Amino acid sequence: MVIETERVAVEQKTLTPLIRVNELEKYFPIKKGILKKTVGHVKAVDGISFDIYEGETLGIVGESGSGKSTLGRVMLKLASPTAGEIYYQSTNLTHLNRNDMRSYRQDLQMIFQDPFSSLNPKMNVYELLEESLLIQTRLPKEERRKKVASMIGKVGLRQSDLQKYPHEFSGGQRQRISIARALILEPKFVVCDESVSALDVSIQGQVLNLMKDLQDELRLTYMFISHDLSVVHHMSDRVAVMYLGQIMEIAKKEAIYDNPLHPYTKALLSSIPTGVEEGVREEVRLKGDIPSPANPPKGCPLSTRCPFAFDRCHKETPELLKKNDDQQVACHLYENE
């Protein structure tokens, strides 16, 4: 057992991470009055660090307002970070301008939540898929046509669908088009932001299977953002739990689900109704609502809702500390052990 965990640790050290995020911050200013004076900040992402290794899926869970979508957008430089660094392989992307960023866009893609608003209704499927090839590559027309034809097959749609427009498809089919659009440039890293949340259960399964198949086939690395713990469990190798812009706990999937440490992780897991799969879990219910990220509590972000909060939690913010191999937790309960 000990030997095995060491081996994993060694393996991970020798691997260079594909993506590395270091002390990343994204603050949105709150402006008031005629002079638009900045009166405060919404700390959407507040000092986050982690690595993502090639071929793995890192799941990000959290409730609305936890900053998980902002994190995804900042990592792909769709929004510029306030502080911190983002590395892709060994390149620091943080300070690249739009033009320099363009050559990396091919490798870094995103699949969005709502396939109704992320596809241009005036373009047919062929144009939607060809567009990114036109921008990113210098392939001749015939090559582009071949690529589009092969991609549409990979996501399980027909060649005859290429001439159709987005409104002619169901939600699940539209999400397949979004996936094809993101993957046609053969990216290395894909951020999936609530990519199946808008779909019905039976369709959700089809799309999740497709995403897993394509990951194997194209050797993709995913960051899978979702509020659905069962879906994240199904997709991920490691999971990070976010709350009010910070990581509360990050660990291998098995550790998060079988041995959660942070009270917030426990509360999230308790909120899955266990009727279907009768399981005995430590039940943690949080009090009240999520505080506004513009006005987060002092000390630990969870201190206002945590049933285990004590004096120190209201004064000092706990650091994300290593607890076990591959399990880090930010909670004062575990500091002195």
Added chain:
Amino acid sequence: MQSNSNILQIEKLQTYFYISDNKVAKAVDGVSLSIKQGETLALVGESGSGKSMTALSTLKLINRPGKIVGGSIYLNGVDIVSKTEKEMESIRGNEMAMIFQEPMTALNPVFTIGNQLVEMIRRHKKVSKKQAFERAIELLRIVDIPRPDEIIHEYPHQLSGGMRQRVMIAIAISCEPKLLIADEPTTALDVTIQGQILDLLLEMQKKFNMSILLITHDLGVVAKYADEVAVMYGGQVVEQAPVKQLMNEPNHPYTVGLMSSLPSIKNPKNRLETIDGTIPPAYDFPLGCRFSTRCSQVMDRCIQAPPALYSLRDDHDVRCFLYEEGVAINGD
């Protein structure tokens, strides 16, 4: 036919939408359901299955081009299908109430929480403004809203999603209805809030001995909070049973498919089983079984004629030819 212990009994309800001369959407097509006093019936299905239309029909909130074209709805033994709009107005909110998925759109943004509660109370009860106001504060206290005497003067946008849904519940229970229809009450809420709201609904149900028609797509919620389940597909009930029975022993290929397409934390699988294809539109159902276009066990006869609802045992009905040895019920 009409049993006395049932608060709500729906029989062969049909709600059609006449889209154009030759296009009729059979949104609800022969649905029969019943709910006993104090119990919860969950209506499960994907979007387009007709579950919300069944709920709206129960309240007679169907507008043109939609129409209830057949069947009866007994509320406490009285058929309400033939009631006029004026009569319905005194039934809605009084004998049965509804809470919706999105509390922000269901509450009026230009009136305070107090205004909206008082309006509801005075609509159905002969009380003074002051009495209604006091009752409103009491209701907010019942649904666990902190500082009710301040919140009552606030507007919906000042409250969080969970708080708004609590206000909706307060409005819904203000006249102590016998039947509460909850259409996806927690779908728009965060997971940690979802549990709080469902627990509150359960508490209210016990307190007022209400029956609940819970509409949801979440089988986890069903397992924890419902007594009976009806699974809907293509405007029809395809399987109906007590919750435990259905969860342990699903029979209809659609129910089986639905349950195995959910990722499970306890029994992880590398690949999810899925149901092929998508739900057909309500104006273009297949001739035979409505699930035949997606069913993994489809037979020739499924395509030729629709199956009836067969009774597997006392309380477990399935609409599928695979279970034909059971007794056909409902006469259809």
